[in-house]
Amino acid sequence: MTLRVAMIGYGFMGAAHSVGWRQAPAAFDLPSDVDMAVIVGRNEAAVAAAASKWGWAESATDWRAVIARDDIDIVDIVTPGDSHAEIAIAALEAGKHVLCEKPLANTVDEAEAMDAAARRAANRGVRSMVGFTYRRVPAVTLLRDLVAEGAVGEVRQVRAAYRQDWLVDENEPLAWRLQKEHAGSGALGDIGAHIIDMTQFVTGLAVETVSGVVDTIVKQRPLLDAGAASSGLSGHAGSGVGEVTVDDVAIFTGRLSGGALVAFEATRFATGRKNQLTIEVSGDRGALAFDLEDLNSLQFYDRTAADDRQGFTRILVTEPVHPYVSGWWPAGHLLGYEHGFSHQAKDFVEAIAHGVDPTPSFADGLHVQRVLEAVERSSEHESAWVAVAAHEPALLT
Numbered sequence: 015m016t017l018r019v020a021m022i023g024y025g026f027m028g029a030a031h032s033v034g035w036r037q038a039p040a041a042f043d044l045p046s047d048v049d050m051a052v053i054v055g056r057n058e059a060a061v062a063a064a065a066s067k068w069g070w071a072e073s074a075t076d077w078r079a080v081i082a083r084d085d086i087d088i089v090d091i092v093t094p095g096d097s098h099a100e101i102a103i104a105a106l107e108a109g110k111h112v113l114c115e116k117p118l119a120n121t122v123d124e125a126e127a128m129d130a131a132a133r134r135a136a137n138r139g140v141r142s143m144v145g146f147t148y149r150r151v152p153a154v155t156l157l158r159d160l161v162a163e164g165a166v167g168e169v170r171q172v173r174a175a176y177r178q179d180w181l182v183d184e185n186e187p188l189a190w191r192l193q194k195e196h197a198g199s200g201a202l203g204d205i206g207a208h209i210i211d212m213t214q215f216v217t218g219l220a221v222e223t224v225s226g227v228v229d230t231i232v233k234q235r236p237l238l239d240a241g242a243a244s245s246g247l248s249g250h251a252g253s254g255v256g257e258v259t260v261d262d263v264a265i266f267t268g269r270l271s272g273g274a275l276v277a278f279e280a281t282r283f284a285t286g287r288k289n290q291l292t293i294e295v296s297g298d299r300g301a302l303a304f305d306l307e308d309l310n311s312l313q314f315y316d317r318t319a320a321d322d323r324q325g326f327t328r329i330l331v332t333e334p335v336h337p338y339v340s341g342w343w344p345a346g347h348l349l350g351y352e353h354g355f356s357h358q359a360k361d362f363v364e365a366i367a368h369g370v371d372p373t374p375s376f377a378d379g380l381h382v383q384r385v386l387e388a389v390e391r392s393s394e395h396e397s398a399w400v401a402v403a404a405h406e407p408a409l410l411t
């Protein structure tokens with residue numbers, strides 16, 4: 015069987031997903047062949063160039079016509095969040111398996127409609143999945159497996175952060191990721207969604223309540239040059255300025271089912287941190303820690319070890335026994351950011367071929383969307399802030 019893929023969108027995630035679709039069949043023995051059939055975008059010349067560059071057989075500009083085709087089996091949505099719901103629901107109702115980038119949607123209402131469409135489609139054997147690819151970094155899957163087998167004991171606390179700094183420059187122009195009508199939210203939904211999903215994935219516990227604050231640090235930015243192609247991350251400044259309508263930073267606390275507290279931080283203003291996602295799970299028997307800037311490693315602290323040898327040990331997650339690694343290289347030959355997208359493509363193809371619903375599901379994506387909205391509601395009610403009496407620190411004399 016061959017699964018023929020149509021990818022809608024061609025920005026940064028379009029590039030990453032294209033690598034995933036191209037590499038997965040080379041690295042793993044998949045139950046179905048994958049045909050990178052068509053890539054879709056509004057700019058005819060730009061999407062044709064993307065097709066040629068990334069290995070898509072065709073390019074097109076009308077996503078509705080593409081999802082109506084009988085020779086398409088999978089629709090991979092990598093557009094900004096403002097089109098996820100319309101495209102995903104139409105594709106599911108057309109009987110196409112759907113992979114949709116994170117966050118699932120821009121609002122809870124949209125995410126609920128997508129989840130409902132996914133449930134209806136699943137009854138017809140149509141599969142759907144959300145693109146939280148960091149679950150599929152081998153060290154993160156191993157972190158989840160070790161927590162599940164009790165390596166840290168009872169989860170008592172989690173720390174999860176995703177820090178970038180591409181907006182520290184006030185002259186970075188107003189790309190779509192900075193406009194609520196396109197992105198839904200800023201750092202909170204773009205990178206906060208990842209750490210919410212990852213926390214739930216590795217602990218097996220759901221975020222039940224939150225309290226937090228979101229803030230916009232730079233409130234106006236130069237408008238994008240009208241003709242500039244933008245991946246939403248950067249582009250060329252044009253003339254004039256526009257309002258930033260999303261958050262630059264989100265800091266919030268979550269309470270997990272079972273009672274453990276989580277400290278979350280999602281920011282685009284962590285000067286010097288380029289793409290640092292970190293998570294640390296603390297339990298009564300030990301701790302596990304992951305840092306995306308060292309993505310082939312996992313730090314493990316075992317409180318049950320003899321007193322004279324306790325300390326964080328580094329697990330190099332490159333052994334064939336480790337998740338996904340057997341598809342690649344011998345021990346010690348490291349993987350990168352892009353491999354998670356191949357693992358995502360592999361797992362999606364296998365789920366479709368084996369007739370099972372993949373994870374994370376649209377229901378998982380909907381729960382993340384509810385957490386995002388709860389953080390925004392919490393931030394709007396600043397009554398949780400308690401003023402502290404002014405203090406004049408004594409000057410050094």
Ligand code: SOE
Nearest residue numbers: 026116178204205208247289
């Ligand atoms: C921008 O913050 C971004 O591209 C996110 O949108 C992706 O989900 C993340 O993997 C890398 O950074």
